[in-house]
Amino acid sequence: MAGLLKVSVVAADHKVWSGEAAMVVAKTTDGEIGVLPGHEPLLALLAHGQVRLTLPGGERITANAEGGYFSVSADIVTIVASEAELV
Amino acid sequence: MAAQLRAYRARIRSAQTTKKITRAMELISASRIMKAQARVNEAGPYTTELSRAVGLVAARSNVQHILTTEPASITRAAVVLMTSDRGLAGAFNSQVIRQALELEQLLKSQGKEVVFYLVGRKSVGYFAFRRREYAKSWVGATDQPEFELAKEISDELIDVFTREEADGGVNEIHLVFNRFVSMMTQTPVVRRLLPLELTEDFSADELPEGDGGVLPLYEFEPDAATVLDRLLPAYIESRVFYALLQSAAAKHAATQKAMKSASDNADKLITNYTRLANNARQAEITQQISEIVGGADALAS
Numbered sequence: 001m002a003g004l005l006k007v008s009v010v011a012a013d014h015k016v017w018s019g020e021a022a023m024v025v026a027k028t029t030d031g032e033i034g035v036l037p038g039h040e041p042l043l044a045l046l047a048h049g050q051v052r053l054t055l056p057g058g059e060r061i062t063a064n065a066e067g068g069y070f071s072v073s074a075d076i077v078t079i080v081a082s083e084a085e086l087v
Numbered sequence: 088m089a090a091q092l093r094a095y096r097a098r099i100r101s102a103q104t105t106k107k108i109t110r111a112m113e114l115i116s117a118s119r120i121m122k123a124q125a126r127v128n129e130a131g132p133y134t135t136e137l138s139r140a141v142g143l144v145a146a147r148s149n150v151q152h153i154l155t156t157e158p159a160s161i162t163r164a165a166v167v168l169m170t171s172d173r174g175l176a177g178a179f180n181s182q183v184i185r186q187a188l189e190l191e192q193l194l195k196s197q198g199k200e201v202v203f204y205l206v207g208r209k210s211v212g213y214f215a216f217r218r219r220e221y222a223k224s225w226v227g228a229t230d231q232p233e234f235e236l237a238k239e240i241s242d243e244l245i246d247v248f249t250r251e252e253a254d255g256g257v258n259e260i261h262l263v264f265n266r267f268v269s270m271m272t273q274t275p276v277v278r279r280l281l282p283l284e285l286t287e288d289f290s291a292d293e294l295p296e297g298d299g300g301v302l303p304l305y306e307f308e309p310d311a312a313t314v315l316d317r318l319l320p321a322y323i324e325s326r327v328f329y330a331l332l333q334s335a336a337a338k339h340a341a342t343q344k345a346m347k348s349a350s351d352n353a354d355k356l357i358t359n360y361t362r363l364a365n366n367a368r369q370a371e372i373t374q375q376i377s378e379i380v381g382g383a384d385a386l387a388s
Contacts (some may be wrong), residue, residue: 010136012234012328014129028308043140044308045317069317071140073305080136082234082321 003037007053007077009063011084017063023054024077026070035072042072050087051079062087089371095364099357106353112175113346116339119230120270123336126231127267130332134325141283141322143305144315152312153249154319155283161258163200165222165247166190167240167280169264169330170207171338172229177348179265179273179341180209186275187263202247202257206240206331222247232335237328244327245320248281264330265337271344273337280326283319 008018024035028044035042051063051070068081145155168187170180187210191201205211205224214221223243228236250256260281265273307314 008132010132012130012133012237012325013126015132029313030309033308041305042308043143043305043314045314067317069140069314071136071143078136080133080140082133082238082324 003075004056005035005037005075005077007079009051009065009079009084009086010081012082016084017061017086020056021053021077022056024070024079025052025054026050026079035077037075039072039075041074043069044071045069046079046081092364092367092371095360095367099360099364102353102356102360106350106357109346109349109353113343113350116342116346120336120339120343123231123332123339124267127329127332127336130325130328134329137318137322137325141315141318144307144311144318152315152319154245154281154323157282158258161197161199162252163202163257164194164259164261165202165204165244165257166194167204167206167244167260167262167327168210169229169262169334170205170210170213171334172208172226174209175345176338176341177345179338179345180207180213183263183265183275184210184213186277190261190263190277199259202255204240204244206334229331229335229338232328232331234324234328237324237331240331241320241324241327244280245323262327262330264334265341266333267336267340270340273341278326278330280323283322 004020004022005024006018007021007024009016022036026033026035026044026046027048027050029047030044033042033044046065046068048066051065053061053063055061063079063084064087065079065081065084068079068084070077070079166187168184170183174180187203191203194201203214203219203221205214205221206226207229208226211221211224211226225236225240244260247255247257248260252258259279262278262280264276264278266276268274
């Protein structure tokens with residue numbers, strides 16, 4: 001596995017979380033999608049806000065980003081929603 | 088003589104109380120500028136990310152969207168005027184109102200009808216006093232604008248933009264607000280909100296290394312049109328929110344500046360009146376002495 005994903009979760013009025021993760025799983029309008037490092041560039045709309053992040057240590061956190069989108073580009077993952085928060 | 092002295096003393100006291108108030112307001116707005124600026128900075132990542140994503144979709148696909156299409160002829164334009172809810176901010180409100188009226192003149196000279204949307208009690212007061220019409224107003228939340236307000240405003244704007252002209256729709260929307268340049272300077276600016284101009288310029292640092300400087304081919308889920316459909320309203324919201332935050336920061340800076348000069352002015356008044364009061368007191372004493380001396384002289388002779 002090549003490196004880690006740089007993830008940031010951004011809400012309209014502040015940055016919620018940023019850090020490194022080994023895997024990101026999100027539910028888009030087309031279905032669930034998992035992103036590992038080296039994923040092709042992607043811009044997807046989120047169906048349900050839940051985005052699960054697996055940290056390098058195996059720890060898991062969940063972000064709620066209802067009605068947002070997430071983009072993947074060169075191992076940088078950005079989860080954007082007007083009201084994003086960690087659950 | 089004694090009456091004059093009392094009058095001066097009263098004025099000194101009044102200037103002192105005024106100074107206390109203005110000094111307090113100065114300190115309050117100084118602390119609020121910091122908060123307002125912090126909020127502008129915190130909203131930064133969201134705005135940047137959204138513009139990047141919108142730019143990407145626009146560059147990667149030839150999707151036509153109603154919000155980005157330039158209408159063939161513009162007959163009606165909306166102007167969103169952002170003022171504050173409270174005054175005591177120097178030229179803050181008057182300069183932005185003047186800018187909006189200039190824009191109105193310009194649009195009218197191009198044969199467009201102008202509809203006003205007002206944010207902040209001051210602009211509503213201005214329009215009500217002159218018995219001018221406006222489409223809608225939002226008051227009461229300009230000091231610390233919440234994202235909900237931006238959402239409400241942009242929903243209304245998108246609605247009126249997508250409506251048919253016969254039903255009162257507009258073809259063009261402008262934002263007029265004060266931009267926070269520095270503590271000392273706030274300039275009114277005009278930005279066209281809709282139709283959106285999508286730029287496709289990407290700076291070199293956004294391109295991943297080792298790809299020969301080619302923009303990566305993105306995959307869109309479900310498809311580019313749907314993504315754009317969701318992104319554009321969010322983008323407009325963030326533009327409105329940004330304008331609201333700028334306006335709030337600028338308002339606090341303007342208040343601080345105005346209150347500082349008011350305090351300085353009160354200081355000057357106090358000095359002047361103190362001198363006059365001293366003068367009057369001295370004159371009173373001199374007169375009393377000369378009266379006593381005059382009286383004693385009259386008795387002795």
